[in-house]
Amino acid sequence: MGKVIVITSGKGGVGKTTATANIGTALAKLEKTVVVVDADIGLRNLDVVLGLENRIVYDIVDVVEGVARLRQALIKDKKHQGLHLLPAAQTKDKNAISPEQMKELIGQLKEKFDYVLIDCPAGIEQGFKNAIVGADEAVVVTTPEVSAVRDADRIIGLLEAAEIHDPKLIINRLRYDMVKRGDMMNTDDMLDILAIDLLGVVPDDESIVISTNRGDPVVNQIASMAGESFRNIARRINGENVPFEEFKIELGFMERVRGLFKINSH
């Protein structure tokens, strides 16, 4: 019996889909069988980020309506044996599936895969309710912005109301240089407000944009910092105890000099 994890955030554009694609791929790299489910019906993206858009014939709504069998709708990843995608429908909307149907479907997937990752749509309406209905655990993604943190807080409340306890937090797109200058919320600020366990911090990284556009998750790139973070997050989900990574920041010459003085003054 596998584990069902919903990846959610409330606010849009914070990186739910990127996180789902990368964690899914990274778990497959750990030789787990994984299915990533796109619950964002009508605004599907996960297929594009994984580079599997041109393989879609049947989608989640076809499965629920009985047009296709589950096995027909599951798309195998190009590189990873264990990774599968269940795509969303693009020409329908969130009401095409009821929570009961979703629960039944997730139940079937759970029996076949080690991990079922559900990419939740933004918002707190029907789509959100469908996405969380079959979940055992939740991962909340936020960025270091007041608005994103506010929405994450609301989502954590709703998850608790739905009896999904102890969600884990991913802080996405953190810029260590800005944090250091005091221009950005730091990890502790956010953990103070949200009061949930940290699963990982993903630095802001250009390679994410490039890999997303190419349809090739960043975890496939050994050198990428964001890729390293997502690989570590996957290992933590898989039960390993991985220390939180410290990233070296490229500092300007003057800052480096100042840094030297600081050390000396102690």
Next chain:
Amino acid sequence: MVSQKAVEFKGTKEGLLIKIRENQDFMVVKDSLIKQIDKAGEFFKGAKILDIECPDIEDEKKEELKSIVQHHFKLSFVEKEERIEIDRPFEGIKEGMTKFHHGTLRSGQQVSYQGNIVVFGDVNPGAVVTAYGNIVVFGSLRGIAHAGANGNKDATVTAIHLNPTQLRIANLIARAPDEKQSNKNTMEIAGVKGDMVYIESINHKGKKKGEK
């Protein structure tokens, strides 16, 4: 030739087809039909009969056979109207019903028609065009196009820029290659040869390459 029966049953997607061989005595045919259905017993229960195929039997006798099947064995026939719709692939590929769509089709939008479709505009990724006949796009085709959707393999997909996510013709599916393609600046036409979808460019005379 003992094994060749006067009456044969054939299962099709739409229902059972009763085939009657030529040059048979009508009484033999009738007997054979009744015997076979009797023998099959429960097997045909609830089955729908598509038609009785009999090249050289008069209409009245065919009706007689039909009424035997219908009343004696309580089997129903597939209605004519619903049959035409599912049975015959669209035939107006050279000349036939056509829908003209003005405007760009964006992600999530869909145009379907039981004939040919012409789109004046682009078809973006995530949009779907489904036609029983041909599809012509005066613009860029980047989404999904399904021509000959009810089975005609002679249907084609043409676009000024043919760059689809997926091409479907009749029951065949072809997908775009995973590597990015260079932009070709010629109009292209996709069609079926054998069991493959082929794409060819159309030259300025409107003929396919290689045609004279």
